[in-house]
Amino acid sequence: MKDCLQPDCIPDVTGCMHGYQTATITKCKFYKPEQGPKAKTERKQETAQLIPWAGVSLGQRDIADLAASRSLSMFGIIGVQNSGKTTLLTLLYCLLRQGHKIGTYHFAGSLTLPAWETLAYYMTWKTGNHITFPPHTPGSAGRIPGLLHLTLMNESGKVRDILITDAKGEWFKEWAVNAAAETAQSPSWIHEHSSAFALVADCDELAGPERGTARDELKDLFNRLVNNLNDRPVALAWTKSDITIRPAMKENILEHLKLGAVAIPDFNVSAYKDKKDDLGEDYWQLRVLSLFDYLLNATENKSITLPDIPSVRPKDLFLSKRMK
Amino acid sequence: MEENILVLGDSGTGKTHFAVQLFGRLFKSPTAIWKPKATPENMEIFKSGFERLAKGLEIEHTPSAFHQDITFCVTNASAAEINFTYPDYAGEQLRNLVADRRLNRAWQDRVQSSTSWLLFIKINNIKEVEDIVTRGMPNYGEISKTRAEESQDNFQLGDQAFYTELLQMLVRIKEASFLMPSSLPQLTIMLSCWDEYKIDNPDISKPGTALLDKMPLFHTFLHANWPKNKLKTIGLSSTGRKLDEKVPDEDYLDNGPEKFGYLVGTNGIEERDLTAIISLIHND
Numbered sequence: 001m002k003d004c005l006q007p008d009c010i011p012d013v014t015g016c017m018h019g020y021q022t023a024t025i026t027k028c029k030f031y032k033p034e035q036g037p038k039a040k041t042e043r044k045q046e047t048a049q050l051i052p053w054a055g056v057s058l059g060q061r062d063i064a065d066l067a068a069s070r071s072l073s074m075f076g077i078i079g080v081q082n083s084g085k086t087t088l089l090t091l092l093y094c095l096l097r098q099g100h101k102i103g104t105y106h107f108a109g110s111l112t113l114p115a116w117e118t119l120a121y122y123m124t125w126k127t128g129n130h131i132t133f134p135p136h137t138p139g140s141a142g143r144i145p146g147l148l149h150l151t152l153m154n155e156s157g158k159v160r161d162i163l164i165t166d167a168k169g170e171w172f173k174e175w176a177v178n179a180a181a182e183t184a185q186s187p188s189w190i191h192e193h194s195s196a197f198a199l200v201a202d203c204d205e206l207a208g209p210e211r212g213t214a215r216d217e218l219k220d221l222f223n224r225l226v227n228n229l230n231d232r233p234v235a236l237a238w239t240k241s242d243i244t245i246r247p248a249m250k251e252n253i254l255e256h257l258k259l260g261a262v263a264i265p266d267f268n269v270s271a272y273k274d275k276k277d278d279l280g281e282d283y284w285q286l287r288v289l290s291l292f293d294y295l296l297n298a299t300e301n302k303s304i305t306l307p308d309i310p311s312v313r314p315k316d317l318f319l320s321k322r323m324k
Numbered sequence: 325m326e327e328n329i330l331v332l333g334d335s336g337t338g339k340t341h342f343a344v345q346l347f348g349r350l351f352k353s354p355t356a357i358w359k360p361k362a363t364p365e366n367m368e369i370f371k372s373g374f375e376r377l378a379k380g381l382e383i384e385h386t387p388s389a390f391h392q393d394i395t396f397c398v399t400n401a402s403a404a405e406i407n408f409t410y411p412d413y414a415g416e417q418l419r420n421l422v423a424d425r426r427l428n429r430a431w432q433d434r435v436q437s438s439t440s441w442l443l444f445i446k447i448n449n450i451k452e453v454e455d456i457v458t459r460g461m462p463n464y465g466e467i468s469k470t471r472a473e474e475s476q477d478n479f480q481l482g483d484q485a486f487y488t489e490l491l492q493m494l495v496r497i498k499e500a501s502f503l504m505p506s507s508l509p510q511l512t513i514m515l516s517c518w519d520e521y522k523i524d525n526p527d528i529s530k531p532g533t534a535l536l537d538k539m540p541l542f543h544t545f546l547h548a549n550w551p552k553n554k555l556k557t558i559g560l561s562s563t564g565r566k567l568d569e570k571v572p573d574e575d576y577l578d579n580g581p582e583k584f585g586y587l588v589g590t591n592g593i594e595e596r597d598l599t600a601i602i603s604l605i606h607n608d
Contacts, residue, residue: 094457099540107541108548117485125454131462153548272461
């Protein structure tokens with residue numbers, strides 16, 4: 001987006017180098033507006049596409065930075081559509097934003113801050129606006145899911161770089177059925193490269209009229225997940241824990257998880273605060289931190305090498321953080 | 325070694341008031357340790373500022389058309405030199421810079437040649453975030469179960485993310501790295517209009533505590549990345565009190581602007597000599 005003939009001047013970004021303001025910019029002799037109405041439309045669309053997914057847009061420079069990281073882990077978030085994967089991530093960021101720590105680790109930076117902020121925007125009270133859940137995660141082209149990044153540091157100065165996947169839920173369902181399906185590329189990629197996993201169990205569905213189907217889907221997903229797991233840690237997140245599921249259902253699922261031959265701790269999480277629990281009303285929200293604390297500890301000293309991630313626009317220095 | 329201080333701050337964070345008050349003192353106080361090396365080439369911005377303060381009035385907002393760098397150099401008895409650079413003085417570009425992630429060549433040069441950053445944040449203007457963690461979720465009936473096609477037209481980075489992102493970007497432009505703390509510049513966070521903040525928060529005396537309280541994410545980001553000896557958080561009240569645009573402050577008329585303004589050091593102790601900031605940055 002460039003309205004000036006001079007190489008280093010981008011009037012609507014850095015301001016006109018010759019000091020002309022928006023109202024008078026046409027007087028600048030180097031000013032050259034972009035092609036009429038078409039450019040205007042494109043610009044509008046770009047703003048409208050202000051979507052949170054950092055995913056495919058992790059740039060090469062960022063990857064170089066991450067490759068230099070001494071400790072990189074990737075957490076695959078596995079769950080069907082509408083199960084609360086994105087909300088779980090949003091909650092994590094909202095907690096960090098208020099100064100909460102993940103176990104002993106605190107926030108030290110992020111290559112995808114605008115993406116985190118965009119997610120949090122949905123769950124922030126705005127004047128005259130209601131809180132909404134984040135929109136459905138759109139499908140990204142190819143195998144690479146949306147990736148959110150955090151740099152964390154503990155009290156003794158140890159730094160961990162964390163990538164968290166955020167992929168379209170529909171694809172997981174297909175992956176559970178047929179891992180070779182074209183639409184299952186992204187889940188397969190997550191499964192292949194992640195250091196640890198959080199499997200998402202949707203309490204709303206597991207308590208509802210379709211709970212039989214929901215239970216079987218969860219089991220299918222779990223069976224696929226533990227295939228070629230190679231001792232990688234798995235945790236279970238009961239999302240929407242403000243909705244109570246019947247003990248028989250819970251037991252049934254936990255029983256099934258034992259087939260995986262790895263110990264799978266489970267965490268009750270929800271965006272809602274709990275008013276009943278002894279541990280205080282923040283219980284469900286704070287359990288999100290416990291979940292990630294478990295994943296962090298379970299992957300300590302097991303750094304991964306980042307798989308090759310093609311960059312979409314390699315010339316852009318700040319690709320990962322571009323919002324427009 | 326020559327020190328180049330890059331003065332950074334969004335519009336309305338008090339950069340002008342600080343420059344005018346600091347420079348006024350350096351010029352008018354014969355006992356000051358630091359002295360201006362030369363009169364800055366362009367005194368325009370200072371001149372109108374001096375005039376306003378002498379009349380006991382608030383300095384008007386710097387017009388955004390004022391596209392000029394302001395630089396001045398101060399020196400002490402042992403001939404140490406410190407250059408202050410106020411890039412693109414009006415400052416509105418800072419938000420754009422983060423939103424659009426582009427820097428023109430002039431900015432890149434300034435960042436790369438800087439050895440120290442002075443970042444102005446008007447702490448009292450930092451909005452408290454009200455989200456599902458601080459305020460909780462709405463009642464069931466009020467939240468849309470279907471994902472709202474909510475417009476993001478009003479979206480902008482929150483204050484904490486903005487300042488974090490700004491510093492992450494500047495570090496990269498400087499070709500420094502958080503993996504190599506020695507490559508990072510000195511960073512001084514100037515919490516401006518400290519007097520206004522104190523009125524609302526009489527119990528908080530240390531600027532660092534104020535930053536932690538208002539901006540916990542940004543605070544942890546700073547402390548995780550900057551070595552202790554390179555990071556300071558200072559309270560600043562350039563004019564000592566809020567001045568009006570139209571009604572002159574009687575005390576200012578009687579005593580002169582040089583009698584007003586103070587710093588609050590990292591330890592929470594007030595320092596009436598504004599020029600002490602230079603020694604602070606200089607690590608004396």
